Amino acid sequence: MNLRIPYIILLGALFVLQACRQNNPITLQDEIGLDEPVEVLFLKEQPDTTSTSSVKDQTQTTVDLTGLLRSDERNYPGTILIGGVKTDLEGGRSSLSYSRILLRDLQDTVWAKGGWGYFSDNRLIDVGRATLDDVEFDVTQIITQLRTVNFVVPLSVGVIHKLGNDGNQPARPMQYLPQHTYFISAQGKRYGKNGEHELKKFQLPIQSPDEVTITSLQSNSFVFRDEDMVLRWRGEPGQRTKVIFSTYDEKNGRAETPLVQFTAYPKNGALTISSKLLKLIPSTNTGKVLLSLVSVNQAEVSLEGYPSKVLLQAASIHNMVVSLR
């Protein structure tokens, strides 16, 4: 063989040259195209239902109606909420709208001991005459039924201001208006055990997000864990969009225990949830879960005379029962 050493060396050099060089990989884009990744929060919470405590019936609505986790409510002693909720259950669709002002006085704890245990919570502040635009809120006394061995003792915890039906005791009706700038105002009032504090008059504007309606799924649709779930909806997204999977209480038709929350900031009415995450959602006995699409505009506000954080939120929520396989 007539070896041509220089050329062999040349080829060898080319071979070596490639050792640290590669083709650029192609980074594929998600069809939906989010600027920021979806934030994932797997939850380990107690059942969140109105059926477990008479007090909570009146103060804490479920996640499928507020879009708030219990941790959110703990974080914000004060919440001012406006919500428009649709829920597609096996029996059909139900809708409700509500608004609520709930301020806890962290310095005033109601404590009572009964035969079956004890009750302890912060007292709820009366904000005085309050209106949503021109409609005055109903004032609802929150009375807990403290049970002793022989009888039940009613115990006043305070008041909340509400309109519409928040899934508890209905108040004067209201209709959720999408993309409407609501003005929530209150006259203010003295509060505290001895009236030593005074909540000043306030007026807060908030624009409600567009009403969202899921279009890519129907009630009782199958969602396969092996495939990315592309969730599409009608309606402009609000500042933030959350998708919450919760166990489903078929008896009450309500969310039972939130399992996972996805938070995203989509530009359009679509969101992809990776199959990698779907696979992590705990299975339920029936395989059915409640999917809550929550489009919210919210802001943290402070009220003169009230030392704690207040969450001002307007949300459009569409709940749907799906089978997660």
Add this chain to the structure above:
Amino acid sequence: MKFPLTLMVATSLLVAVAHGQYLSSSRGMGLGAYTALVNDLSGLDWNPAGLVQVRDWELSGSNMFSSETRGLSFQTIGGTKRFLENHSFSLRYSPGLVMEFIVPSTFQFQNGQPITFDKRINYRESYAFGYGYQMTPDVALGFSGRLREEFIADTRPFIEQDTVARVRVVEYNASSWNMDIGMLWNPDPSFSMGIVAKNLFRMKESTFPQEVESYALRSLKSLRLGMSYRPSWFATFSIDFDTERQGGFGSEWSITDGLQFRQGSVFGSQYSPFFSAVSGGLGFSYESVRFDLSYLHFFNPTDRSKVTVQDFVSKGVKDIAFNQFTQSQGMLTINVPLGRTREYIARIEHVTISSEVYPSSYHVHAVRPIGKARVRNISQKPIQARVSFFVDQYMDRPTETPSLYIGPNEEREIPMYAIFNDAIRFVPSMVLRAAEVLVKASPTEEYDDRSQARLIIRGRNDWDGDAMTLRSFVTPEDPDILRFTRNVVNQQKVVLAETSGLLEKFNTASILFNEFSSRLSYVSDPRGSKDRVQYPSETFALRGGDCDDMTVAYASLLSSVGISTAFIDVIPPDRAHDAHIFLMFDTGVPASQAEVVSNNPKRYVVRKNERGEETVWLPVETTIMTDGFQKAWEVGAKEYLDHVEVGLGVVRGWVRVVDVRPMM
């Protein structure tokens, strides 16, 4: 040069080439359509039958340059070896035939460390092999196999203690051998056609599970047809088309022996625009090493930053090197032939040996062809070809012919000559030898083709029966002959001195004949044929011989004293077995004075001598030895009269009179 340049520009405007832009060869990239032209390692992709075009060993390497690579991206390296003349085998390692996709993480965990949960999809075609077989001079077949490997590394979260995210990587592998079968048909050096069945067989070693099979490489079976046409040595056109409705054409222009320009383009019904890319290339050779540099430009390349997962999954990837994500790029290919590196431009089609070699007349082959070689110019350019002929042991070196012009793709018969050495004179009996015939074509000095021919070399006393070659047995300068004639002339110098000057040669011939006949006797040929002739020295040593031997010996005696002779070869038309040979000699007596020799014109022949003068020649029958010169003359004259004058043998061609002169 204006014409080819004009054509080049014209075809550049027509642009179009073929799919299957298998980007493993710069020449293929430059031409576009390479199915019918492939002659290097890239036959593994383009057409495995093309591997037979490699002459011996050939190493190939390719590199690709693109804005989408991190610097220089090495594509392939491999080698092809031709063996057993008609078989070729190739192996290739392709570290650069890699394509990687990343499905990025679209989520992150709140209140946790930032972790990337991406999915990496990696396609490779690192190894390939091929085999080519030259089934007939016009048809070659081949098959190739390419190992396609697919890897997926999926980084997934898992939840620990209900809420804390952890990472694990799930890997999937799949691999398969994809087999192509190709055919190449070259009915004419100016035209070739190739057909390739791509992915005809697929041998799966492992497959992806269902959950990721949407990411698997696509392996569609397709059939591609390619044709090339070379109207002249400087221009080649090629076209490819396949069942995927992709195709095109390209052209190559040879400016000089080692410099080519190429251009082509790509089209396909699935491309947008239809004519999706053009290519241009340059090829040049340094000694036997070929460098090819090409650039492929896409009019509307895919924006790789905007490829969605859904696009990727729905369209898939069929070919790792050339697909919808391929970008404009350049490529350099180097082919290094090793071993038998020269391109042969002449081929020996057939060798004919037209005569046996008689040692007695071996020197005639220096000027008279010993045979012919039919040589074909297998290049596309005119060549000067010469043939050499060599027989080991009997030739000192090959005897070459002068160079002869042969046009492109033409054949020509070239006569071969042979200059033997003295060894051939001593061949005792007939032998068979292999003669080596080589053809060399300009401008190279190495031979282009070689052939062997069977050559019969007769024994030194063998004679082919032709009176012309019998002359080669006449050896007037043989020392034995010279010694004999000098002795006789000296002994008879008194007698010779008394004779008239006109009859000096007559008397000398007469005296020599009588002395000759007194020492020798006529015997018939030992094999009863006339294919054996003794040299005069042998006749004297053996003290006899047959008519051929006696004629040769007497002619040698006369020639040694300056008397011209001629053989009279008689082959009666209906009695070949009665063939006979005798001689006549020149008395030097002018025809006008013929009566000095004889008053009977039937006893002599008037014919021109070497100087063109008409002189008196006397036929002598050398087999009549014992009766002396007069009787031999008388019988010879009568035979001449009967055969030539009466029988008109010369006129009718069955009598030949052959002057005994130095041959050549």
